[in-house]
Amino acid sequence: MPETDLPETDPIATDVIYQTEALIAEDIDAYLEQHQHKTMLRFITCGSVDDGKSTLIGRLLYDSKMIFEDQLAALESDSKKVGTQGQEIDFALLVDGLAAEREQGITIDVAYRFFNTEKRKFIVADCPGHEQYTRNMVTGASTADLAVILIDARKGVLVQTRRHSYLCHLIGIRNIVLAVNKMDLIDYDQARYDAIVADYAAFARSIGIESFTAMPISGFKGDNITAHSANTPWYMGPTLVEHLETVEVLSSIDAEKPFRMPVQWVNRPNLDFRGFSGLIATGVVKPGDEIRVLPSGKTSKVTRVVTLDGDLDQGVAGQSVTVCLADEVDCSRGDVISFSDNPPQAADQFEATLVWLNDEAMLPGRAYWLKLATQTVSATVQQPKYVVNVNTMEHLAAKTLDLNAIGVAELATDKPLVFESYADNRTLGGFVLIDKMTNATVAAGMLNFSLRRAQNVHWQALDISREAHATLKNQTPKVLWFTGLSGSGKSTIANMVEKRLHAVGKHTFLLDGDNVRHGLNKDLGFTEADRIENIRRVGEVARLMTDAGLIVLTAFISPFQAEREMVCSLMVPGEFVEIFVDTPLDVAEARDVKGLYKKARSGQLKNFTGIDSPYEAPENPEFRVDTTRETPEAAAERIVNALLGWAPQI
Amino acid sequence: MSKMVHRQTLTHLERLESEAIHIMREVVAEATNPVMLYSVGKDSAVMLHLARKAFYPSPPPFPLLHVDTTWKFQAMYELRNKMAAESGMELLVYQNAEAAEKGINPFDHGSLHTDMWKTEGLKQALDKHGFDAAFGGARRDEEKSRAKERIFSFRTASHGWDPKNQRPELWNLYNARKNTKVGGGGESIRVFPISNWTELDIWQYIHLNDVPIVPLYFADERPTYQWEGQLFMADDIPRLEKVLGYRPEITMKSVRFRTLGCFPLTGAVESTAKTLPEVIQETLLTTTSERQGRVIDKDAGGAGMEVKKQQGYF
DSSP states (O other): OSSOOOOOOHHHHHHHHTTTOOHHHHHHHHHHHHHHOEEEEEEEEEOOGGGGGHHHHHHHHHHHTOOOEEEEEEEEHHHHHHHTTTTTTTHHHHHHHHHHHHTTTOSSSOOOEEEEEESSSEEEEEOOOOOHHHHHHHHHHOOOOOOEHHHHETTTSSSSHHHHHHHHHTTOEEEEEEEEEGGGTTTOOOOOOOHHHHHHHHHHHHHHHOOOEEOOOOTTTTTTTOOOTTOTTOOOOHHHHHHHHOOHHHHHTTTTTTOOOEEOEEEEEETTTEEEEOOOBSSSTTTTTTEEEETTTTEEEEEEEEEOOOOOSSSTOOOOOEEESSSOOOTTTTTEEESSSSSOEEEEEEEEEEOSSSOOOOTTEEEEEEEETTTEEEEEOOSSSEEOOOTTOOOOOOOOOOOTEEEEEEEEEEEEEOOTTTTTTTHHHHEEOTTTOOOEEEEEEEEEEEEEHHHHOOOOOOOOOOHHHHHTTTTTTTEEEEOOOOTHHHHHHHHHHHHHHHHTTOEEEEEEEHHTTTTTTTTTTTTTTHHHHHHHHHHHHHHHHHHHHHHEEEEEEOOOOOHHHHHHHHTTTOEEEEEEEEHHHHHHHHOOSSHHHHHHHTTSSSOOOTTTTTOOOOOOEEEEETTTTHHHHHHHHHHHHOOOOOOTOO | SSSSOOOOOOHHHHHHHEEHHHHHHHHHOSSSSSSEEESSHHHHHHHHHHHHHHHSSSSSOOOOOEESSSOOOOOHHHHHHHHHHHOOEEEEOOOOOOHHHHOOHHHTTTTTIIIIIIIIIIHHHHHHOSSSSSEOOOOOTTTTTTGGSEEEEEETTTTOOOOOOOOOOOOOOOOOOOOOOOSSOOOEEEEEEEOOOOHHHHHHHHHHOOOOGGGSOEEEEEEEEEEEEEEOSSHHHHHHHHHHHHOOEEEEEEEEEEOSSSTTTSSOEEOOOOOOHHHHHHHHOOOOGGGGGGGGGGGGGGGGGHHHHHOOOO
16 A cells, blocks of 8 residues: 655565465455454563574564564664674564663563464563573563573573573473574584484473473574474474464463452442452353352352453453452452362461562561562561572572572561462462562562461460550550661660659660660671661560560661561551651761761771661651750650650550 | 353453453552543553443543643544543543643644643643553554563653663562652653554454544545645644645545544555455555654654653653
C-alpha cells in the first residue's frame, strides 16, 4: 500500500523480508481465525554479546517479518556507522535499546521482544550475560517457559554457560535449549559439535538438569533457525523455531495442579453482589466446587465465575476471574482460595533461596517487606547458611548477601504466610523483599520449605497473663524509646523520667547502651549488622518486660528507622512511645562527654553515627526534645505529665 | 473472549488480557489515587475495555483523564464523551492554560507543541489532582526504549524517568511502594498494563470484542492537504487557514489513520480498508511501523523517545 516519504531500500532485501504469508493477502478472515487460536510462549536468551545473542534475536525478528521497512532503513544506516559486521546488517543494533547500551555496545537491562509464527506468539526476554548482570537474568527468567542457552561453537562450554544454566535451573525453567551458535565459523564440524554437547550433558547432569535439547545453528547465517540447513545434513532434530512452536507452555502444566487463587480485590458494587477477584495461579475452578479460604480455613462453595461477557463454566490457571461464593465467609486481599481438599499450608518460618538485587547488602535481622502473591508481611532474614559461587556451584560461608549473590537462608515473618514450595507453585513460592526505607526491590526469593519449629513450637499458654501483671502494678506497660545522636542527652533525660515515674509509684526499668553491651550483647561489635542485632535483642527484652507489666525506658542511638519500626512492631499497639532527643551534630560533638567524637574524627573509631555512619531521624515521634531550647528537667517533666495525662492509671 | 473455555491452555490474547486485568487490580488494591490516561486512540480503547472487564460488575474505580491539546480530531472528542458516559466513569479533561494563552500550535512551534500541551499538560494535571498512579497504554513493541521500561515505571516528583534505576520486576509481583514526602510531592507511578501487546494484538482484540474505536481508523473520503511532504486531513479548515495564514489546497481522498494524535501532526495514509479485517490486513502487509507517521520519535537522533521520557513524557 502506498506510504509517504519512504527511504529507498534495496529491492532484493525487501523481497526476501516481505514475501508475506499468502493467507494474509488472500483470506484475512482465515488468517485472523488462525491467529486468534495461537498460544503464547515466553522464553529467555542467555549468552553474551560475543555469543551472538542479539544477532540471533535480530534474526528471529527478521525471519518472522517483524522488522518494518523504516526500521530496516534505520538499521542499515546504523550498521554502517556503528555496526560490527562491516557493510553487512548488524542485527544486534535492533535489540540493544538504551542509548548507553548503543554507545558501549553491551546489553545492560532486560528487553522484551515480540514475534509470531503460524502457531504461536513469542515474547523474548533479552538478558545481559555478564556476571554483574545476574539479577537482570534472573528477572528475565522468572516469567520464561523456556531458555535458549547460547554457546560460541569456537569456544565450547565456558564458565558463563554454566552460570546461565544454573540460574535458569534455579528459577525453575524445565525446557532448556543448548544452541551451539556460529557453526559457520567452524565449518559445520559435526565432531566438534558432538564434543560440545557431550561436555554440556555431563555438566547439566551434575546440577540436576534432567533434559535439554541441543541444536547446531548460526544466527548470522540463519542455519537451523526457521529452516533445516543444508550445511548440517547430519543434524536430524528440529529447527529452533519448530522447537519453540511445540514445547509445552508453563500455564498448561499449571492447569493440571490443584486449584489456588490469591485474592487481589474484593468486588462489592452493591449489597447484592460480593465477588473475589484474582488471577488463578493453578488448577481449574467451576461453579459447585467446594473451596476453602486460607489462612482462616473456612469452607464454602463456588456459585459463579463472573466476567463482563457473561458467567464462565470454568476458570483455568492464568485467567483473571471474579468468583462468587455461597456463604458470607470472611475473605479479603491476601487470602488464598483453594480446593477444600489438600489446601496449601500457612507458616511463619522458612528456608528460602535468595537472589540479592540491590547495591546495599542484605542485613541479617533487619525487617524487610516481603510480598508473595497478594500477601505483604514484615520479614527478617538470618545470616545465610551459605552462598553459591555461580561459576563453580560451590557452597561458601558468608555473613551477608551482596549484589547478585545467591544464597540460602532462613527467614521469619511477623504473620503467617499461605504458601507452597516454589518447586510446586511459582505463585505461592516466589517472593520479593522490599527495603522499608527506600522502597527498593532488594531481593527475589523462592521458598524451599517451612521450618518445623514454626509449626510445632506453640506459645506456652500462661496462667498469669500480661494484663494480670499490669493490673497488680496498677499501670499500663510502656516502652519509652529514646533515640538520638551520641551525646544528645538520651540517658540524662531517660534517667530523670525514670526518677519521676518511680517517685509516683510506677514500676520501671531503664535499659541503656552500656548496661546491655556489658552483658547480653557483649558479643556484638559496631558494624551495621551488629548494631541491628543489638537493637533487635533490646527490643525483645523490652517486650518481655512489658509482658511483666513494667514501664521500660531505653536509651540507644538506634540510628535506623527500619529497626525502630521493627521494635515498634514487636510491641502491643500503643505501648511503644518514640522520643527523639534532637540535638544537632555540632552541639553533641562540642559536648563530647565521653570523648568519642574526637576518636571518631581521628579515625580511631569506625562506624560512628553522625561521622561515618548515618542517623535517620524519626519522622513522627511521639515526643521531640530540642535540647538547644529545652532543659533536660523541663523535657522530663513534659514527658511524664503527658504520659500521666494520656493514661491516668499509670 | 470466548465464553466457553474448555481448553486448558489459554490463547495468547486470553493470557495478555488476564495479565492486563491482574495489573489493573494490583494498582487499585495498592495505590491511593489512581487514574487512567485516555487519549481516545485504539490503545486507549482497549485499555478502557480491559478496565471495565477487570472490575465488572463494579464500574472501574478511577476516573479517565484526557490531556487535551485542543488540536485533536472532532471525531475523537465525540467518541471520548460517548465512552465516558457509557462506562460510568468520571471524565477529567485538562488543557494547559499557559499553552492556550501563548497560542501554541503544531505549525508555528514544532516540538514545543508536544512539550507544552502534552508533556507539561500531563505533569500539571497529575499534580493538580494528586494522582499517585496513572495507567497508560504504551506498548513495548512501539519503540526501543519502551522495550526496557518496567510495567510499574516510577517517576520522580518532577516526573523524570531514570532508565538505569528501575526496580526489578519478577514473576507477576509488582512493588507499588512509593517514596512520599510529608505534604505531598513524592514519587508517582506510570503503569503500562498492555506492555506485552503488539499492534496486531490490539487490532485482533478490538475485532474479537467489538471494542468501539474512532471511525478515522477506517478508510473514507476525507478532505486532505499536503504539508512538509506528508498527507494530512483538514479536520477544521477555518482553523487551519487561520494558523497557516493561507488556505491549503484541499483534495478529497480515501484515507485512514494508523495512529491518532493531533490532526496536523498525524499523517494520513491512502487506503480503501473499510472493515476491521481489511485494516488488519493492510497493517500486516504494510512496510512501515505505526509510529512512522509521528514526528516525536525522530527528534534527537535514535534516542528521541528515551530523552522525551526522561523529561516526563508518558
